[in-house]
Amino acid sequence: MKTLEERLDYHFKDISLLENALIHSSYANEHHLGGIHSNERLEFLGDSILGMVVADSLYRTFPELPEGNLTRLRASLVCENSLVLVAKELQLGAYLKLGKGEEAGGGRTRPSINADAVEAVLAAVYLDGGIDEARRIIQRFILNNMAQAYEASRDYKTALQELVQRKNGQVLTYHLVGEAGPDHAKEFTMEVRLNGQAVGQGTGHSKKEAEQMAAKAAIAKLEQ
Secondary structure, eight states: OHHHHHHHTOOOSSHHHHHHHTBOHHHHHHTGGGTOOOSHHHHHHHHHHHHHHHHHHHHHHOTTOOHHHHHHHHHHHHSHHHHHHHHHHHTGGGGOBOOHHHHHTTGGGOHHHHHHHHHHHHHHHHHHHOHHHHHHHHHHHTGGGHHHHHHHHOOHHHHHHHHHTTSTTOOEEEEEEEEESOGGGOEEEEEEEETTEEEEEEEESSHHHHHHHHHHHHHHHHTO
C-alpha cells in the first residue's frame, strides 16, 4: 500500500479507506461472513466527486464554451477509457481484491473494474483528506490531459457551419472520396465542399470521424 500511496502522492490517515476502495464485489461476496464490504459505495461517491471537480474546472477554464461542448469535453475526461489510463499509471490492478471466479476470468485487467476502482480511490482520498486533496489528484491524473481532450471533443462540423454562415447562401456538403484497408481496420476519406468547391479533406476509421477531420482542415484553410 505504501507504494500505491507514493504513486498517488497522498498518505492516508485511515488506510482502511484505501483498502476498501480496492475490494471488488466478487471478493466481498465470497467473504460476506467476515463483514467485508465492496468498493461500490465509494465508487458511487467518487463518480460524483470526479464529475463535479471536472465540471468546475471546465466551467472556469473555458468561459466561452456552450453547455453542449462542455458536456462532451467532460464526458471525454471522465469516460472509462480515461480512467483506465489512470489505473494503469497507478498500477491499481495489482492491488485489487477479487473473487476466485473474477480473478480466473481476467478481472484484474478488466477495464470496467479498473475504472470503478479509480473512482473508489478518489472517494477514499476525499473522505480521508477532503475535497482539496481529491481535486489535486484529479488535476494531476485527469485534468492535465484537458488540452488533448478539448481537441478530441471539438465538433468541427458545427464550427465550420457557423463559420460559413457568416455569409448568406453558403452550402456545405460532404462526399466519400476513398476507402482503404481491411474490413476490421477500414479507413474512409471524406471531402467537404463549399458551394461545390472542395475546401477540406480528412481521413478516419469511420465516415463520421473522417467528416470531422475534413471540417477541421476546411476551417484551417478558410481562416487563413
